[in-house]
Amino acid sequence: MHDMTAKQAAVSPVGQHPHFQKHHRRFPTTAWLRRRAPSNVPLFAFEYGDTGAGNDVGIGHNWAAFDAVEIVPRYGVMPSLPPVDVKLFGRSYAAPIGVAPMGGPSLVWPGADLLMAKAAQRARIPYTLSVAGGATIEQAAEAAPDVFWLQLYRFWHDDHKIGFDLVRRGQAAGAKVLALTLDVPVRTTRSRETYAGLAHEFRPNVRMIWEMMVRPKWMFALLRNGYPRFATIGDYAPAGASTNEIIAYARARMGGAFSWEEVKRYRDAWKGPMAVKGILHPKDAEKAVALGIDGIWVSNHGGRQIEALTPSIDVLPAIVAAVGKKATVILDSGVRSGQDVMRALALGADAAFAGKSFLWAVGALGDDGPDYLINLYIDELRASLGQIGARTLAEARAATIRHPGAIEFAAQSRPRRSK
Numbered sequence: 001m002h003d004m005t006a007k008q009a010a011v012s013p014v015g016q017h018p019h020f021q022k023h024h025r026r027f028p029t030t031a032w033l034r035r036r037a038p039s040n041v042p043l044f045a046f047e048y049g050d051t052g053a054g055n056d057v058g059i060g061h062n063w064a065a066f067d068a069v070e071i072v073p074r075y076g077v078m079p080s081l082p083p084v085d086v087k088l089f090g091r092s093y094a095a096p097i098g099v100a101p102m103g104g105p106s107l108v109w110p111g112a113d114l115l116m117a118k119a120a121q122r123a124r125i126p127y128t129l130s131v132a133g134g135a136t137i138e139q140a141a142e143a144a145p146d147v148f149w150l151q152l153y154r155f156w157h158d159d160h161k162i163g164f165d166l167v168r169r170g171q172a173a174g175a176k177v178l179a180l181t182l183d184v185p186v187r188t189t190r191s192r193e194t195y196a197g198l199a200h201e202f203r204p205n206v207r208m209i210w211e212m213m214v215r216p217k218w219m220f221a222l223l224r225n226g227y228p229r230f231a232t233i234g235d236y237a238p239a240g241a242s243t244n245e246i247i248a249y250a251r252a253r254m255g256g257a258f259s260w261e262e263v264k265r266y267r268d269a270w271k272g273p274m275a276v277k278g279i280l281h282p283k284d285a286e287k288a289v290a291l292g293i294d295g296i297w298v299s300n301h302g303g304r305q306i307e308a309l310t311p312s313i314d315v316l317p318a319i320v321a322a323v324g325k326k327a328t329v330i331l332d333s334g335v336r337s338g339q340d341v342m343r344a345l346a347l348g349a350d351a352a353f354a355g356k357s358f359l360w361a362v363g364a365l366g367d368d369g370p371d372y373l374i375n376l377y378i379d380e381l382r383a384s385l386g387q388i389g390a391r392t393l394a395e396a397r398a399a400t401i402r403h404p405g406a407i408e409f410a411a412q413s414r415p416r417r418s419k
């Protein structure tokens with residue numbers, strides 16, 4: 001752990017995890033967590049959590065786009081590590097870092113949803129439950145009462161009957177933010193997930209059973225937490241429905257991207273801050289803000305939809321320029337370090353969220369994983385800010401940056417073909 005004054009220690013949980021140093025020796029960055037996870041997690045489950053769309057090219061693009069963002073430091077101003085506490089949608093959090101919503105993390109590690117929720121609550125950073133997660137809305141709210149956000153997909157069936165019931169439950173449970181995901185208009189192919197046998201009906205074969213049997217830590221988590229299920233959606237399926245039956249039930253009632261008209265209906269129903277997730281174009285951000293949306297969640301779904309989508313970090317500056325004064329801007333897709341969080345802040349985001357790296361952490365370290373990863377991200381963020389000479393998050397936003405991938409929407413011209 002780095003030098004820290006007592007006052008700064010009080011505002012950040014850095015280094016509070018009792019095993020931080022032990023874990024840090026083995027897992028100095030998230031790449032080491034990713035490397036380790038498959039030895040504890042059955043391969044089919046690891047592949048589900050780690051895969052990108054198609055041949056995974058989008059994931060590499062996201063990482064490369066972050067790596068290309070350079071910051072010019074200033075020296076002679078930095079007495080010690082800066083505080084990183086932040087206000088998002090009017091609430092205080094310990095750091096501008098959050099857990100992105102994920103469907104099915106309990107397949108990667110049985111009980112993962114609540115492990116992440118509890119760790120986020122301890123650290124006081126946002127935790128977002130996916131409607132396709134392995135915990136119910138009420139369980140997540142109990143585990144993370146101060147930091148619980150809720151994400152929804154589009155349950156269109158019967159004029160959004162389930163969708164609006166989910167809104168009601170989220171509101172009753174005290175979710176701090178509602179996020180509607182817009183970037184899954186169609187189902188696409190993730191080759192590693194498909195090859196692992198998880199894109200269609202789940203039928204464990206001999207290979208899968210063997211992979212589970214030789215992962216004792218995972219088996220133990222399974223015994224403690226039970227078989228992974230889609231807990232929130234499962235509440236609507238017929239009693240006693242199997243996991244496959246719940247999936248079939250949900251697929252018959254959900255899908256497509258929310259239209260702007262539907263976004264407005266949810267906006268009217270939800271009393272509290274609301275974000276739209278998966279935005280990559282400033283015009284879509286402006287449209288959402290005009291409808292009364294408070295938060296723009298810039299994301300390409302972590303490269304899980306199609307490979308051709310632009311990295312979210314490359315459209316961030318244009319979206320911040322369009323709506324940054326009126327809306328909270330969240331960024332995800334490709335965040336692997338506190339340094340990446342700093343890059344996102346420097347390009348105007350209010351916070352950066354992570355998905356896959358939380359699954360790597362839980363796979364590598366089990367129960368300790370999410371706490372350790374949050375500590376690591378905050379520790380790295382503070383060290384990164386210290387390194388560039390930023391004494392506050394606001395100073396990081398004013399840093400000098402080179403961002404070769406940034407898309408300038410106004411300058412985009414379409415090649416025209418003569419007939």
Ligand SMILES: Cc1cc2nc3c(=O)[nH]c(=O)nc-3n(C[C@H](O)[C@H](O)[C@H](O)COP(=O)(O)O)c2cc1C
Pocket residue numbers: 048049050062100101102103104105130131132133151181277299300301302303304332333334335353354355356357
């Ligand atoms: C296993 C997995 C499941 C996901 N499920 C959802 C989901 O249910 N809803 C959603 O809005 N995003 C979902 N996402 C996308 C994440 O919220 C987030 O946008 C993405 O993981 C961020 O990129 P990163 O994984 O590179 O950090 C999922 C991501 C993963 C890895």
